[in-house]
Amino acid sequence: MLTSGGVTNASIRSALVDLLGKPIEECAALVVPTAQWGHPLCGPATVRGLVAAEPVFRHFTGLGWTSLGVLELPALPTIGAERWVPWVRAADVLLVDGGDATYLCHWLRESGLAELLPSLGDLVWVGVSAGSMVLTPRIGTYFVEWPAAPDDRGLGIVDFSIFPHLDAWPGNMLADAERWAADIAGPAYAIDEQTAIAVVDGSIQVVSEGRWVQLGSRRGS
Numbered sequence: 001m002l003t004s005g006g007v008t009n010a011s012i013r014s015a016l017v018d019l020l021g022k023p024i025e026e027c028a029a030l031v032v033p034t035a036q037w038g039h040p041l042c043g044p045a046t047v048r049g050l051v052a053a054e055p056v057f058r059h060f061t062g063l064g065w066t067s068l069g070v071l072e073l074p075a076l077p078t079i080g081a082e083r084w085v086p087w088v089r090a091a092d093v094l095l096v097d098g099g100d101a102t103y104l105c106h107w108l109r110e111s112g113l114a115e116l117l118p119s120l121g122d123l124v125w126v127g128v129s130a131g132s133m134v135l136t137p138r139i140g141t142y143f144v145e146w147p148a149a150p151d152d153r154g155l156g157i158v159d160f161s162i163f164p165h166l167d168a169w170p171g172n173m174l175a176d177a178e179r180w181a182a183d184i185a186g187p188a189y190a191i192d193e194q195t196a197i198a199v200v201d202g203s204i205q206v207v208s209e210g211r212w213v214q215l216g217s218r219r220g221s
Contacts (some may be wrong), residue, residue: 001124002132004011004164005193006059009209012196013063019124019198020092027092029065034073035096035130038103038146050097060095073107081112088116091123098129098164101139102149108134114155129164132197136161142180160187160200164209167192174213181215188215 007013013024020027033050036042048054051070053062069087071094074086088094096104109113116177117125130209133139135157144152154161161184163177177190189197194210206212 001126001196001198002158002162003126003128003196004132004133004162004166004168004191006057006128007063007126007196008059009194011207011209012194015198015205015207016124017213019200021122022092025064026066028067028069028090029061029093029095030069030071030087031061031095032071032073032104032131034107035099035101035134036103037046037074037221038100039098039130040145041086042099058100058216060097060126072186073104073111073113076113085116088113088120088123093124096125096127096131096134098131100144100146100149101130101133101154102144102152104130104134105139105154106149107145108155112120117157118121121131132164133162137186138184140180140184142176142183157194158204160189160204162197163188163215164192166190166195166213177213177215189213190215 001016001019007016008174017023031051033047038046043044050057050061053068057157095130134154135160136154137156138161139152139154141152163180166177167173195208195212198205
């Protein structure tokens, strides 16, 4: 489930429960804060708020999971797959937070988690912002903040790109999304904070109580 701002309304929550196959309150979650370290607007205070499920994160880590652990990707190569792979396999959901998607992509590859993902079966991925964008073919240079990023490529697990936070602030208006999409030159969606994209076995469903646009075709609501 790829979101801009998390599980922000009843429609997205219902779609998430369908993906999980059981109530949120019965699900074990691992939160991945890694992308935050790559973005200049994030740091220790925002990571603390995320992992502590403070009120600002009520639509994400604060949803009422039966357990909430932290999976910090840069640590994984130093401790060995025999330790961390069982943690991931035991989880019902990965909560992958925003920040810089290129930094997150780097550590998904370096940690070995990207290689493991195809074998994880029913594990649900819930991304916020960069945590969603990282699964796409391209992030777009518009959103790259990590100085060491080699390019704007994501993992390419889904075949479309995402412009998050539509209408949330100046610089994230539809005209900005259209310029970004022209650079991407591929299928893309612009989504606001009340929208999510659920992807199951290649099937795409837009779940929204807000505004979204499928760029290029001009369809949306």
